[in-house]
Amino acid sequence: MTSPNASRPGAQGFARRFRLRVFGAIGVLALLMVASTARADAVDDTLAKFLDDKFPQAEAAIGELAAEAPPQAQAILEALGDNRLMVDPADHLVAYKTAAGALLNAKTGQPVAGVDPAAFKKVRVNNALRRAIEGAMGSLTLANPDPEKRIAAAEDVFRTHDAKALPALQAQLAKESDARVAGALQLAEASIMATSDSASPQDRLSAIATLKERGNEDAQSLIDGIAQKTTDPAVKSAAESALASIHTRLAMWRVAQNLWYGLSASSVLLLAAIGLAITFGVMGVINMAHGEMVMLGAYATYVVQILLPPSLQEWSLALAIPLAFVVAGAVGIAIERLVIRFLYTRPLETLLATWGVSLILQQGVRSLFGANNRQVSNPHFMSGAFELGGLSITTNRLWIIVLSAVVFIGLQLVLRATPFGLQMRAVTQNRRMAAAMGVSTARIDMLAFGLGSGVAGIAGVALSQIDNVSPNLGQGYIIDSFMVVVFGGVGNLWGTAFGALLIGLANKLLEPLIGAVQGQIVLLIFIILFIQRRPRGLFALRGRAVEA
Amino acid sequence: MSARLDQLGLAFVAVLVAAAIVVPLMSLATATNSAFYLPPYLVQLLGKYLCYAILAVALDLVWGYCGILSLGHGAFFALGGYAMGMYLMRQIGARGVYANPILPDFMVFLNWKELPVAWWGFNWFPYAMAMVVLVPGLLALAFGWFAFRSRVTGVYLSIITQAMTFALFKEFFRNDFGFGGNNGLTDFKDLLGFSLQSAPTKAALFSASAIALILAYAVSRAIIASKYGKALVAVRDAESRMRFLGYRVENYKLFVFVVSAVIAGIAGALYVPQVGIINPSEFAPGNSIEAAIWVAVGGRGTLIGAALGAIAVNFAKTYFTGAFPEYWLYGLGLLFVLVTLFLPKGLLGLALRGSEPKPREVISVDAIEEGAEP
Numbered sequence: 001m002t003s004p005n006a007s008r009p010g011a012q013g014f015a016r017r018f019r020l021r022v023f024g025a026i027g028v029l030a031l032l033m034v035a036s037t038a039r040a041d042a043v044d045d046t047l048a049k050f051l052d053d054k055f056p057q058a059e060a061a062i063g064e065l066a067a068e069a070p071p072q073a074q075a076i077l078e079a080l081g082d083n084r085l086m087v088d089p090a091d092h093l094v095a096y097k098t099a100a101g102a103l104l105n106a107k108t109g110q111p112v113a114g115v116d117p118a119a120f121k122k123v124r125v126n127n128a129l130r131r132a133i134e135g136a137m138g139s140l141t142l143a144n145p146d147p148e149k150r151i152a153a154a155e156d157v158f159r160t161h162d163a164k165a166l167p168a169l170q171a172q173l174a175k176e177s178d179a180r181v182a183g184a185l186q187l188a189e190a191s192i193m194a195t196s197d198s199a200s201p202q203d204r205l206s207a208i209a210t211l212k213e214r215g216n217e218d219a220q221s222l223i224d225g226i227a228q229k230t231t232d233p234a235v236k237s238a239a240e241s242a243l244a245s246i247h248t249r250l251a252m253w254r255v256a257q258n259l260w261y262g263l264s265a266s267s268v269l270l271l272a273a274i275g276l277a278i279t280f281g282v283m284g285v286i287n288m289a290h291g292e293m294v295m296l297g298a299y300a301t302y303v304v305q306i307l308l309p310p311s312l313q314e315w316s317l318a319l320a321i322p323l324a325f326v327v328a329g330a331v332g333i334a335i336e337r338l339v340i341r342f343l344y345t346r347p348l349e350t351l352l353a354t355w356g357v358s359l360i361l362q363q364g365v366r367s368l369f370g371a372n373n374r375q376v377s378n379p380h381f382m383s384g385a386f387e388l389g390g391l392s393i394t395t396n397r398l399w400i401i402v403l404s405a406v407v408f409i410g411l412q413l414v415l416r417a418t419p420f421g422l423q424m425r426a427v428t429q430n431r432r433m434a435a436a437m438g439v440s441t442a443r444i445d446m447l448a449f450g451l452g453s454g455v456a457g458i459a460g461v462a463l464s465q466i467d468n469v470s471p472n473l474g475q476g477y478i479i480d481s482f483m484v485v486v487f488g489g490v491g492n493l494w495g496t497a498f499g500a501l502l503i504g505l506a507n508k509l510l511e512p513l514i515g516a517v518q519g520q521i522v523l524l525i526f527i528i529l530f531i532q533r534r535p536r537g538l539f540a541l542r543g544r545a546v547e548a
Numbered sequence: 549m550s551a552r553l554d555q556l557g558l559a560f561v562a563v564l565v566a567a568a569i570v571v572p573l574m575s576l577a578t579a580t581n582s583a584f585y586l587p588p589y590l591v592q593l594l595g596k597y598l599c600y601a602i603l604a605v606a607l608d609l610v611w612g613y614c615g616i617l618s619l620g621h622g623a624f625f626a627l628g629g630y631a632m633g634m635y636l637m638r639q640i641g642a643r644g645v646y647a648n649p650i651l652p653d654f655m656v657f658l659n660w661k662e663l664p665v666a667w668w669g670f671n672w673f674p675y676a677m678a679m680v681v682l683v684p685g686l687l688a689l690a691f692g693w694f695a696f697r698s699r700v701t702g703v704y705l706s707i708i709t710q711a712m713t714f715a716l717f718k719e720f721f722r723n724d725f726g727f728g729g730n731n732g733l734t735d736f737k738d739l740l741g742f743s744l745q746s747a748p749t750k751a752a753l754f755s756a757s758a759i760a761l762i763l764a765y766a767v768s769r770a771i772i773a774s775k776y777g778k779a780l781v782a783v784r785d786a787e788s789r790m791r792f793l794g795y796r797v798e799n800y801k802l803f804v805f806v807v808s809a810v811i812a813g814i815a816g817a818l819y820v821p822q823v824g825i826i827n828p829s830e831f832a833p834g835n836s837i838e839a840a841i842w843v844a845v846g847g848r849g850t851l852i853g854a855a856l857g858a859i860a861v862n863f864a865k866t867y868f869t870g871a872f873p874e875y876w877l878y879g880l881g882l883l884f885v886l887v888t889l890f891l892p893k894g895l896l897g898l899a900l901r902g903s904e905p906k907p908r909e910v911i912s913v914d915a916i917e918e919g920a921e922p
Contacts, residue, residue: 286703288837342889347703348617349888352844355837356884363877479714479833482707517718524715528691528708532698 043070047094047106050080050123051087058123059132066136067167074140076106081133086120095120135162142172147181154184159218161191186210191219194226194239205238212242216390220246253390258508264397266504267404268466271459272477273484274411274496275452281428281490282448285340285350289358290481291474292365293332293453297324297460298469299365302374314379317461324457331361332453336446344445358474366471373468382465400462407458408497414451415493424448428490483527489537498538503527552900553850557769560852561762567594568758572751588747591754593866595822597859598757602764602815604842604858605851606808609768611840612849613777614804615784620709621812622836623716624684626826628813630720631683633733633826634667635676636744640737653735654728664726673740680817681810688809689802696798696805701787710833717831732827739821750822757818761855764811768851771804780804841880844887847894857894 046068049061062080065073079085079096086095086103093115094106103112103120125133141153142165150172157165169189176182193199193207208226211219220243227239276290287293301320308316335357343350378396385394415421426434427444435441460473467473480503488499503523510519531537571594574586603625610616642649646656650663669675691712695705723729742749771777783790783797791797820826829835839858846857861883868876891898 280703284703286707339885339889346888346892348611348615348706349844349892351617351619351703351706352837352840353885353888356841356881356888359877359881359884363874363881367874479711483711486704486707517722521715521719524711528711528715529694531700531704531708532694535698535700535704 042068043107048092050085050094051089051092053087053123055126055129058129062129062132062136063164066140072106072109074137075109077133077137077140080123080125081130083122083125085123087123088115088119090119091115135160135164142168147178150181151184154181154188157188158191161195161222163192163196166192191222195222201232201234204235208235208238208242212245216250220250250390257391258512259505260391260393262505262508263401265508266501267401268462269480269484269504270497270500271404271407271462272456273481273500274408274493275455275459276481277485277488277490277493277496278455279449279452280485282424283344283445285347286482288351288354289335289361290456291478292358292361293328293456293474294460294463294477295365295471295474296328296331296361297457298376298464298473299369300324300327300457301461301464302376302469305376313377317379320461321458324461325454328457328460329450329454333446333450336449340449341442341445362471371471373470376464376469378465396465400465403462407455408493411455412493420447483524486531487527487537489539492539495537495539557765557852560855561765564758564762568755571754575747575751588750591750592822595750595754595757596819597862598754598761599815599819599822600842600858600862601855602757602761603812603839604846604854605761605764605768606811606815607839608843608848608851608854609771610805610808611843612854613772613784614780614801616801616805617706617840618709619706619833619836619840620713621839623713623831624688624809624812625816625819626830627684627687628680628816629820629826629830630727630733631676631679632817632820634670635673636736636739636821637733638671639739640735643737644735654731658723666726680813684809684813685806688806692802692805696801710836713831713836714833717828717833720828720831730828732825734825736821736824744821744824753818753822760814760818765851765855767807767811771807776800841884841887845883845894847896850894850896853894853896856896
């Protein structure tokens with residue numbers, strides 16, 4: 001805002017004080033002109049250009065509004081764009097209609113009084129004018145007190161690189177104190193300078209250098225356009241080298257972005273697979289209903305959300321995680337006690353029995369909650385995304401990575417630092433010897449199964465935040481989880497973490513090269529071949545007990 | 549194999565021979581208002597059951613007699629089906645929606661100009677039939693060669709066979725792969741010049757399925773009864789011990805795995821003209837696991853039990869999915885759980901109980917050979 005604005009509250013107060021007097025609208029205007037500085041006259045001159053309802057004049061008026069930025073400029077431009085700007089040439093009045101239908105004086109923002117509304121007619125707008133309005137709005141927001149809005153405005157200018165915004169841009173740049181906004185403004189300025197044919201070659205070169213340093217995809221296409229069109233060889237070669245450098249940088253950011261996606265996929269895989277690794281490690285049976293434990297965890301989240309009052313929704317996950325752990329863990333213990341316990345000498349049949357359990361659980365949830373997807377909302381702190389350099393990072397994925405790290409560390413602690421963990425590891429390494437040493441293997445089996453299932457339930461809470469909650473939720477993750485466990489080997493959670501990381505990263509890095517499905521297939525084939533070399537996985541237990 | 553089981557086998561073959569003759573007669577030579585009349589759709593349904601029974605026999609051969617629980621046999625079945633489907637697609641010729649004499653409709657739809665190499669020759673029936681046998685057989689050979697040589701056994705093997713069918717499931721879903729994408733192959737018109745819609749063709753396909761089931765049983769039975777078969781059973785019961793005795797365990801497994809895959813492929817080839825469609829869902833891991841439960845219900849290690857189990861479970865499925873659709877999955881799930889818990893030898897095993905000599909203490913073997921896959 002420029003210094004004459006200091007007089008604005010005074011002017012408005014003045015107007016307010018006299019509003020109820022029997023002055024006509026013209027009188028108010030005249031008084032205002034007297035009360036204000038010379039600037040007020042300039043605004044009147046500008047607004048007067050709308051009175052003729054001619055396109056060239058209107059365009060000039062828009063430019064002036066943008067450059068001078070009087071307090072009502074934004075409202076006037078918006079009204080013009082929406083065909084709500086009205087003029088009364090006879091009374092020299094410009095006014096705009098609000099959405100509610102009230103007629104406000106364009107200059108003061110006060111209701112128009114004493115003039116017949118029928119005397120007003122609409123100001124016509126064509127496409128050229130609309131573009132001018134957009135540009136003008138952009139430069140107006142350049143002066144917005146909110147730095148985020150200023151950045152957005154600078155980015156708008158960057159996209160349009162409309163030379164008309166240059167004066168406003170430079171004016172703002174001169175007094176900008178926020179470094180981030182200044183950077184965006186410089187980039188926008190550079191975009192105008194670089195594309196302008198009238199700028200001096202030195203200016204253009206330095207503009208291109210600025211773009212080269214910080215440009216993104218938009219800058220890339222911008223410079224590409226310059227390289228195609230320009231006749232100046234120096235500019236052309238600078239543009240081409242800038243293009244190459246931006247290209248390399250963007251490619252690197254893309255790889256980084258894919259690595260991020262891969263890390264995110266890995267964390268999901270780790271959450272889903274780590275419980276499976278525990279049960280498979282301790283008992284040597286694959287629980288085909290493991291995916292359904294994940295699904296139960298997701299539905300537990302859903303139930304928590306529908307039961308909690310709206311004021312507590314932010315805390316729903318804090319409640320859902322323990323609930324999912326308990327529900328899935330309890331179901332897991334029930335499965336172990338009722339089914340798996342009788343099948344320890346027949347691991348292949350355990351596959352079939354647990355598959356049957358998974359069918360029952362799926363159908364049970366379908367009967368209870370319906371076959372449709374259920375809506376689970378993200379709490380506020382988990383929604384949205386932010387930029388980190390050239391990376392776009394979604395908050396919920398970030399939290400899932402945190403959650404999987406916490407779960408991993410927690411499980412390591414349980415395994416390493418508790419008597420239960422010690423016994424579990426003993427049973428994993430040598431069941432008979434552990435039994436001989438007094439470990440109750442049946443009890444350990446039950447608890448380990450409960451623990452593995454409970455962790456799957458926590459995975460379900462995480463998945464409910466990024467995937468559809470449906471009875472088939474678990475099915476989508478189960479084969480990948482198997483692959484992680486088979487690849488990583490059992491008996492060591494680091495193997496699972498490594499397997500999840502490798503599969504997640506490889507999946508996302510292969511995706512841009514050969515497509516998502518092909519990438520998965522290549523990975524499956526790789527794992528099938530890998531198993532041939534290391535039949536017991538990457539981190540296999542060694543010793544007599546595991547040699548079949 | 550006990551004498552009782554052999555007798556049952558003979559009865560089984562006799563019933564199948566009778567069915568191969570009687571069912572076409574009931575469908576074609578009886579008046580439509582007669583009590584014995586079988587409408588073509590029922591003949592087709594029975595033929596479908598027989599194809600499942602062939603698949604079950606194939607699975608029982610590897611699981612019941614060699615201890616390899618393949619959760620990917622549906623893939624061999626589907627590959628055989630696709631080979632047959634490709635032949636049937638080419639037979640449509642210019643009668644398709646787009647009336648292209650060479651390209652099947654979906655290729656015209658995808659704007660392809662030439663027939664992909666993989667489709668060459670499929671208009672020629674003997675070539676297509678060779679592929680029905682070769683494609684599943686070679687896949688099983690390659691897969692088994694890798695898996696058995698590196699001693700992938702037990703649960704690990706089951707999981708990677710499942711991954712195999714899952715990979716194919718995803719691949720066949722892709723339109724670019726060239727086999728019709730998720731719609732698969734359908735709209736078949738005729739087989740060797742006989743319309744697939746006509747009742748005689750359906751009856752003939754039923755008889756062909758019955759004969760194929762007899763052959764599958766006979767081949768499997770011959771393998772089991774041979775000296776090789778005895779070694780196979782020994783591999784199932786004590787793999788390490790066989791290896792220490794100097795047997796090349798992997799070769800035994802590989803042979804039976806390939807034979808089983810070929811039988812499954814033939815089953816698929818007979819299945820496709822009867823149901824009129826083949827699509828990637830046949831590769832779904834769930835299908836392969838369901839096939840395992842047919843074998844378990846009937847009784848693994850009996851061959852006939854597997855076939856009967858397939859027919860019984862699928863009959864139940866047809867009935868329940870029609871009458872109580874929402875309860876079928878509960879029923880199937882309970883079947884999985886109860887059969888594995890209470891009927892480890894299946895229904896046939898229950899029926900034959902007492903006729904077999906009491907097995908020696910199994911636990912002692914387990915104790916010596918710790919960690920062996922039971």
